[in-house]
Amino acid sequence: MYPVGNYFIPAPHGHLEAILKEPREVEVRGVAIVLHPHPLGGGTMHNKVVFRAAAALNDAGLVTLRVNFRGVGQSTAEHDEGRGELEDVQVCLDFLAEKYRTEGITLAGFSFGSYVGMQVGVRDDRVRHLISIGTPVDKYDFSFLEDCRKPILFVHGDRDEFGQAAHVRALAARLPIEAHAQVEIISNADHFFEGRLEEMKRVITDWIKERMEKVQNSE
Numbered sequence: 001m002y003p004v005g006n007y008f009i010p011a012p013h014g015h016l017e018a019i020l021k022e023p024r025e026v027e028v029r030g031v032a033i034v035l036h037p038h039p040l041g042g043g044t045m046h047n048k049v050v051f052r053a054a055a056a057l058n059d060a061g062l063v064t065l066r067v068n069f070r071g072v073g074q075s076t077a078e079h080d081e082g083r084g085e086l087e088d089v090q091v092c093l094d095f096l097a098e099k100y101r102t103e104g105i106t107l108a109g110f111s112f113g114s115y116v117g118m119q120v121g122v123r124d125d126r127v128r129h130l131i132s133i134g135t136p137v138d139k140y141d142f143s144f145l146e147d148c149r150k151p152i153l154f155v156h157g158d159r160d161e162f163g164q165a166a167h168v169r170a171l172a173a174r175l176p177i178e179a180h181a182q183v184e185i186i187s188n189a190d191h192f193f194e195g196r197l198e199e200m201k202r203v204i205t206d207w208i209k210e211r212m213e214k215v216q217n218s219e
Contacts, residue, residue, distance in 0.1 A: 030063070
């Protein structure tokens with residue numbers, strides 16, 4: 001029997017392997033999906049950054065869904081260089097929206113997961129908040145974010161190998177004012193935030209708590 005909290009989410013190509021975790025000590029205030037880095041570099045939903053980001057969102061009261069993209073772990077199909085993975089994200093959003101009957105989803109992605117996830121999150125009306133971790137702005141074209149009108153947090157290391165911090169700041173500066181883009185640069189941190197994971201986690205928890213409070217006060 002598959003462990004409690006672990007899912008095979010039906011997908012057009014078969015299924016996606018995922019882990020769903022609810023907050024333990026705080027009231028549920030929302031739901032989130034956290035996406036992993038590039039599979040060809042060993043990226044899975046068990047990646048340390050992904051795990052800590054999900055824990056940060058749990059601490060803020062969000063149910064979190066971590067998922068293996070197609071071709072990773074026990075997910076079916078094959079890696080598709082970010083094309084088919086867009087469909088995988090959509091499948092997960094459908095799953096969360098149906099299970100929790102909500103349109104207030106937070107979408108977080110690390111590295112390749114950011115590149116894929118932000119493309120879907122910008123245009124899907126069910127996504128309310130975006131979190132881009134280790135944005136590989138020097139590897140992929142993130143100009144699509146210039147149409148973003150949702151609150152977005154960039155968490156980045158000042159020694160990130162795949163995106164200069166200055167370039168992340170420049171990208172955020174080009175976003176519409178409605179995005180309320182916030183850039184948090186972690187000092188002495190590389191792409192994987194080695195030795196700085198707790199600081200990264202705290203930044204995410206603090207930001208999403210603030211955003212959720214603003215949503216609650218506006219309702």
